[in-house]
Amino acid sequence: MDNNLIGYVSSLVLVTVGLGLACARLARIARERDDLAARLEKSAAANEELKKLALYDWLTGLPNRLLLEDRINQAIAKAQREQGRFVVLFLDLDCFKMVNDKFGHATGDLLLNQIALRLSENLRHHDTVARMGGDEFVVVAEVTTSQDISAICDKVAKSFANPFLIAEKTLAIHASIGRAQYPEDGQSIEDLLSKADDGMYNLKNGKRLDANYIMG
Numbered sequence: 001m002d003n004n005l006i007g008y009v010s011s012l013v014l015v016t017v018g019l020g021l022a023c024a025r026l027a028r029i030a031r032e033r034d035d036l037a038a039r040l041e042k043s044a045a046a047n048e049e050l051k052k053l054a055l056y057d058w059l060t061g062l063p064n065r066l067l068l069e070d071r072i073n074q075a076i077a078k079a080q081r082e083q084g085r086f087v088v089l090f091l092d093l094d095c096f097k098m099v100n101d102k103f104g105h106a107t108g109d110l111l112l113n114q115i116a117l118r119l120s121e122n123l124r125h126h127d128t129v130a131r132m133g134g135d136e137f138v139v140v141a142e143v144t145t146s147q148d149i150s151a152i153c154d155k156v157a158k159s160f161a162n163p164f165l166i167a168e169k170t171l172a173i174h175a176s177i178g179r180a181q182y183p184e185d186g187q188s189i190e191d192l193l194s195k196a197d198d199g200m201y202n203l204k205n206g207k208r209l210d211a212n213y214i215m216g
Contacts, residue, residue: 059131060112062130064131068128072192087182088140093174094173094174107166111164115173122155123156127140128140139152160174177203178195180193
């Protein structure tokens with residue numbers, strides 16, 4: 001066989017093998033890139049889930065105390081910049097323990113979810129509705145006038161105006177609500193929450209509550 005032909009065939013074989021190896025390497029790099037992208041996406045999703053667990057209530061999806069305190073800090077900073085005002089409402093459900101004792105914790109959890117939903121629907125999108133834990137909720141709302149405060153309180157009260165239907169049970173649940181205004185009633189998170197909490201307990205202690213109170 002002609003030496004030139006042999007050299008040509010050999011070169012062609014080497015080029016073909018080289019191209020095959022290069023394609024295999026590119027395919028491996030592409031797989032590794034896709035695998036890395038998938039891991040990064042999974043890691044980002046996991047980080048987002050951890051962030052959600054850290055800042056939001058596991059049951060209702062509302063902001064928890066940690067995020068609530070951040071929202072109040074933001075409200076204080078904005079009010080200081082703009083000489084503004086906001087109101088903090090502290091809600092504690094009346095007879096919630098009776099609901100748990102009589103109907104079970106599963107019913108109590110469903111009730112808390114419905115209350116969270118009503119509060120969120122009745123208030124403005126930029127208001128904060130948070131769950132402190134147990135049967136306690138806090139609302140933070142920017143206000144300008146006394147009429148604004150009354151309007152916010154009316155919207156919260158509206159959330160409890162109609163009974164809740166839980167697992168074919170009609171429950172007429174109400175809440176004791178305390179109020180604190182910035183800056184009149186305090187200029188820190190602790191002072192505002194304490195003032196609103198005190199008002200809530202003073203109101204609750206003035207009520208006579210029994211088991212029939214929760215049945216609509």
